[in-house]
């Protein structure tokens with residue numbers, strides 16, 4: 001079935017078809033539609049789940065953790081300030097190894113209040129232990145949410161997954177999406193079987209004090225699970241492609257990279273814009289390519305080390321780590337260090353939802369090619 | 384039920400990490416006797432986490448989910464919903480939290496859970512301070528008490544948390560002390576028989592925090608009742624009912640003992656007695672307590688809680 005709808009409503013549809021048994025969520029622009037629509041699915045009986053309309057995002061994540069320890073599949077969604085409020089419980093979810101799936105609509109954090117696209121919210125959560133995907137189309141939102149459950153629940157993963165997409169650019173923009181039959185989704189994503197759960201017949205204590213002697217080993221185990229995530233995603237993505245036809249890349253979407261001298265690196269909807277820039281540059285005779293980061297945590301260092309031979313990377317970051325720089329820029333640079341000498345240029349651009357066109361991206365690449373670009377530039381600020 | 388007739392089964396195992404004379408562990412033991420095995424606990428950061436012991440050991444013979452400090456009522460919401468999905472509505476979902484996790488940082492989550500009519504029992508063991516972090520003041524610390532953040536005595540009154548809970552219109556709430564285990568047992572059983580959100584607050588005289596000998600926990604909790612510093616009551620169907628000695632104090636059949644008798648045994652009030660008696664503060668505390676009882680009497684008389 002083709003569904004023409006916004007990113008939020010497509011996300012809600014995917015959540016419904018993944019058949020979570022528990023949802024707790026709290027509204028924040030521009031994620032509100034997901035909260036409303038999933039509540040509607042539950043009230044109308046289209047989704048058989050418990051739904052708790054919590055009083056905060058901190059409680060949303062906590063309630064999801066509480067339900068997840070009983071062994072049921074869970075879902076929640078948030079954005080920006082809501083994600084920031086969850087911070088403590090994001091750690092709790094990941095260190096508890098609960099396969100929760102959450103949508104985060106990337107929005108700027110205030111002050112000043114700004115509801116527009118900016119990935120600084122989820123980038124600030126990169127050390128919480130969650131797997132992070134970034135989507136560039138409504139189809140990718142749908143596919144990634146279902147795939148996220150498959151990944152999170154795998155026996156050798158057991159890690160929560162955050163599916164990110166841009167405020168308004170995707171959350172409120174309608175696009176046609178191929179929605180498979182429920183039976184086919186069910187075949188791809190069987191019912192969740194928890195490896196462990198809270199059960200009065202077999203009492204266990206979860207998450208009590210953890211001595212120094214054990215602490216590091218449990219953190220390493222989570223880190224190792226992230227390593228396996230990188231190995232498992234390509235297989236999940238190709239199985240999806242075989243079953244349903246759509247494919248968005250594995251860890252990174254590579255477009256015209258084979259012979260490229262200049263590779264634009266971007267994440268989220270900017271990745272889709274960069275694709276147009278690459279085509280434009282090719283028309284001008286420039287060997288440009290795109291490496292769109294789908295997976296930010298764990299970071300796909302191996303992919304970039306492979307791509308790095310004789311290339312210049314131009315990273316466009318719609319996020320900033322103040323005092324450091326663009327998130328993807330610094331990850332990429334540290335991942336390449338000692339493996340490749342590829343020059344990496346960073347542009348911090350489009351913060352707070354400021355429009356960034358493919359024309360501007362072409363200009364960034366030309367600037368780098370002409371040797372006019374600094375290592376890191378703030379792009380498009382009003383003089 | 385007489386103490387000797389309480390269920391024999393111990394669901395708190397030997398080797399808990401609580402201090403000798405711990406009021407919370409004592410109350411927990413009785414509470415678990417009432418709840419039985421078909422129970423799931425959510426415990427925020429507080430002394431009870433230390434009592435649990437460290438991974439891979441545990442002192443509890445019921446499932447426990449340890450959770451962040453401000454989050455226990457929200458965790459209980461998720462637990463209750465998850466257990467419902469599994470067809471286990473009959474499992475008791477219980478929060479066991481300190482006064483800090485209840486009066487202060489966890490108030491929002493608790494308010495939300497009760498407003499949503501979550502089917503659970505929230506139990507606050509109130510030692511009137513943050514003991515886990517080293518005896519700092521909380522919203523439950525009484526006026527005049529020394530803590531490590533109120534070196535010369537707290538200058539504000541504690542908040543009336545039970546009244547805040549009643550304002551949510553919950554079906555049942557009660558107060559208890561470890562010194563009257565059969566009363567606590569009965570109240571927990573009562574809470575189990577009612578659907579919706581139930582709140583029980585247990586005064587927990589804490590030897591290291593209040594500065595009194597560790598063999599005096601039970602006596603101290605009884606003295607709190609005898610002096611009227613703590614009132615034992617239940618709230619059900621919009622009615623307040625007082626219990627044991629508190630009932631006769633309310634009905635003026637017994638005079639409460641002077642509150643000083645309770646204060647002077649606790650090192651946290653020592654500065655009110657030496658080097659000189661602080662008559663003004665001692666009198667304020669006494670008058671405030673008597674006024675509380677007058678308010679209780681009016682509430683019972685008028686049927687407003």
Ligand SMILES: Cc1ncc(C[n+]2csc(CCOP(=O)(O)OP(=O)(O)O)c2C)c(N)n1
Pocket residue numbers: 428429430431451452453480481482483484485510512513514515516521
């Ligand atoms: C968000 C957060 N802030 C602070 C702490 C530190 N902390 C742990 S327990 C505690 C006090 C607990 O007091 P209470 O709830 O009264 O329990 P008690 O220790 O008295 O048993 C504090 C401040 C924490 N764990 N989490």
Ligand code: SF4
Pocket residue numbers: 400401402403404405406407408430510514515587589590591592
């Ligand atoms: S400090 Fe007080 S409440 Fe905490 S374990 Fe010791 S006696 Fe119990």
Ligand SMILES: [Mg+2]
Pocket residue numbers: 481482483508509510511512513514521
């Ligand atoms: Mg306390």
